[in-house]
Amino acid sequence: MSNNNTLRIPATYMRGGTSKGVFFRLEDLPPACQQPGRARDRFLQRVIGSPDPYGKQVDGMGGATSSTSKCVIVSRSTRADHDVDYLYGQVAVEDDFVDWSGNCGNLTAAAAAFALHAGLVPPERIPQDGACTVRIWQANIGKTILAHVPVADGQVQEAGGFTLDGVASPAAEIVLEFLDPAPEEEGASGAVLPTGNAQDVLDVPGIGRFVASFVNAGIPTVFLNAHELGYTGAELQPAINGDAAALARLETIRAHAAVRMGLIADVTEAARRQHTPKIAFVAPPADYTASSGRQVAQEDVDVLVRALSMGRLHHAMMGTAAVAIATAAAIPGTLVCQAAGGAARTHVRLGHPSGTLRVGAEVQQGADGQWQARKAVMSRSARILMEGWVRVPAGSF
Structure with missing residues (x-):
């Protein structure tokens, strides 16, 4: 040894x-x-x-x-x-x-x-x-x-x-089935929509006010509209990771979202909780060029999503964030659902920097009006x- x-x-x-x-x-x-x-x-x-x-x-x-x-x-x-x-x-x-x-x-x-x-x-x-x-x-x-x-x-x-x-x-x-995927670790509420709303307004002092969807499935994630951030949703890593000011702005937004989701008590705690929540921005389908040079056609995707992990734009898509995306796409009124056309769907084809990914989710609405995630399914290797x-x-x- x-x-x-x-x-x-x-x-x-x-x-x-x-x-x-x-x-x-x-x-x-x-x-x-x-x-x-x-x-x-x-x-x-x-x-x-x-x-x-x-x-x-x-x-x-x-x-x-x-x-x-x-x-x-x-x-x-x-x-x-x-x-x-x-x-x-x-x-x-x-x-x-x-x-x-x-x-x-x-x-x-x-x-x-x-x-x-x-x-x-x-x-x-x-x-x-x-x-x-x-x-x-x-x-x-x-x-x-x-x-x-x-x-x-x-x-x-x-x-x-x-x-x-x-x-x-x-x-x-390898097919993965995430059962009842709303996390219940320390700080997370276990509710799919922790605020109870499909959309909220997130006020970030010194930066601005943003429409946001807070989703707790797979991993706590805050979704924003790409256009409110000045993006198209088709960005690749260099466009984000090479911009220190943009990364700092997105991290500040993420920190305030973490407080809003009940994951931390104060924004100062976000520096030591970089893994959660994730921050992602969405846009309607569009043609774009993936990082491999492959052309992704508008008709091949339902929604464009770019997500950050540990302070940097991810080169593809985190599996847990994909669960959150699929769950949000299944709930009417979320930013993901709206960007994907507005109709709730059981499967979503998301466009990410490396290409596309298909993920499914099953949700149901309880008698109290709150949404529950029953299962999410995706394939990996x-x-x-x-x-x-x-x-x-x-x-x-």
Whole structure:
């Protein structure tokens, strides 16, 4: 496990959807890191290479973006009717913290595949061929996710013809079902519309007033109209991430939205809660050029969405934000529903910087008039990139 100055910890490096992360079995972590706390955070930061004032994560496994600065801990579940518990940590690149406030929808697919690879699913639950339904308890948000993982000869099937915009190569399709996806982690109300309204006005001192839809499904998200921000909804990363003033403005808006959603008490707390809420802006369908150079036609999408993660425009679409988008599209009056044509829909084709994504959602309105999210469904893929051990300097956590 170690030499005189380095710990060697079993780990697996995986892609899930359009994200990458370092995966651990809980039992393989150093004893001090098998429970929440500063030791666990410091260990994961050292693995990823954070905090890094240079913003490159050269001295770790991270890729210096929100999509590649992630860690996952998986263990056998102690909960009835679940196979594994899945805990996700978003490691800040430059700052000294790990954000545990939400799930990663993309890495959910990898967590399911990892559970099978790591022997965490009972053998009798794994078919020789077909699909294994991995019953996941998402520990960050306290929700159940069903992942249907393709299996061949009793092993996870990674190769296939499923394509995902934002991922260069095809792979096998993993279908994810997010059950009752309104998060109920600390600070979140569990209500799909936390204010009770499909639209609200968000007043941001010194910046302006914006029509907003606050949606709590998959991950807490504030939706704005692209045109109110001076955008078209067809922007790619350089147009946003290269504009420091725009990023600062969007972060200030996000901070005030977090207060409005009840996630934090004061805007000053937002700096250490960067993972949630997400901020996204929407626009009606239009032709645009994706980051790959591919032309996306207006008729191929129902709505344009651009979402930010950890203070930067995402290169594709976060899986959990896609759940929020699909849920909002199913509720009349939200900005997403309006941008998609105004009629509530059970599936939505969203246009993001890398291309398109189709996501479905089931909602219902209770007797009290409040909306409930029953389920969201999307497809992802996953594969192992490397497996073995990570090395961490002794005494670094």
